[in-house]
Amino acid sequence: MGPSAYTKAMAERLPDPIPAATLILFRETDAGPPDILFVERARTMAFAGGAIVFPGGRIDPGDDALARTLGGDTGETAARVAAIRETIEEAGIAVGLDRLPDSATLGRLRTALHAGRPFAELLAHERLAIDPDALAPFARWCPQHAHARIFDTRFYLARLPDGAPDPVVDNTENVRVFWRTATDMLDDVARGTARAIFPTRRNLERLATFGSFAEAVAGARAFPVRTVAPWTETRDGGTYLCIPDDLGYPITAEPLATAIRD
DSSP states (O other): OOOOHHHHHHHHTSOOOEEEEEEEEEEOOSSSSOEEEEEEEOTTOTTTTTOEEOSEEEOOHHHHHHHHHHOSOHHHHHHHHHHHHHHHHHHSOOOSBSSOOOHHHHHHHHHHHHTTOOHHHHHHHTTOOBOGGGSEEEEEEOOOOTTSOOEEEEEEEEEOOTTOOOOOOOSSSEEEEEEEOHHHHHHHHHHTSSOOOHHHHHHHHHHTTOSSHHHHHHHHHTSOOOOBOOEEEEETTEEEEEOOSSSSOSOOEEETTTOOOO
8 A cells, every 4th residue: 555645745745855864883793683873862853852763864965075976876875975974973983984994083083074074075184985885775764744854864784894993972963872783672662761763663673673784785685775755544443654565664554643753
């Protein structure tokens, strides 16, 4: 089933979505399923305040400019650049570069990014280059609902580089950064000790089906990356928030009363 005509008509009146990107970073463990990196948003933030999310943010003009120098699909590459940049800013971890920077270099990069310096300029100064192939496409979501910012977000998978430092929270947009398995994070949300918005929960449920980074990449490649735009429909006398059932998600509908949308 798909969006109703009413939902489509509403979408036509909404503002243009903001391009964004996020990174689902895996840390392999010997004991079981891989850990995933999360940040907890500050409660004062307009979007997803107080929620746990994956590192990420808007694609800015500098990301677009850097992507044009790398060739290929500029929109896709700019999203990967943004995911790499945001993970450095928010968690202090460099993924998707041609080499792992040492702690001093990483510190300079992060400080300069927080000060608003162009990412391309900083990479050139440190003699670093983007390796966009280190990120694997996973999903794309664009929830379209009134009275909130609309983000067109591309999700990517990446593996924690060997020798990477422990994450450090940026203490600006976020108040905590931590590792947790997808299953444990879902348990935290179910108990009410963590908050997650609808797209995060659906992606966590999908991630919880994978036992390794390699399984996650294979699982991602088994389905097309098609934009998910949740819609509402009536089922069994109740209103549900729904997503397509052919994109690899184990749960594709939730009662609107329990779905958290930001």
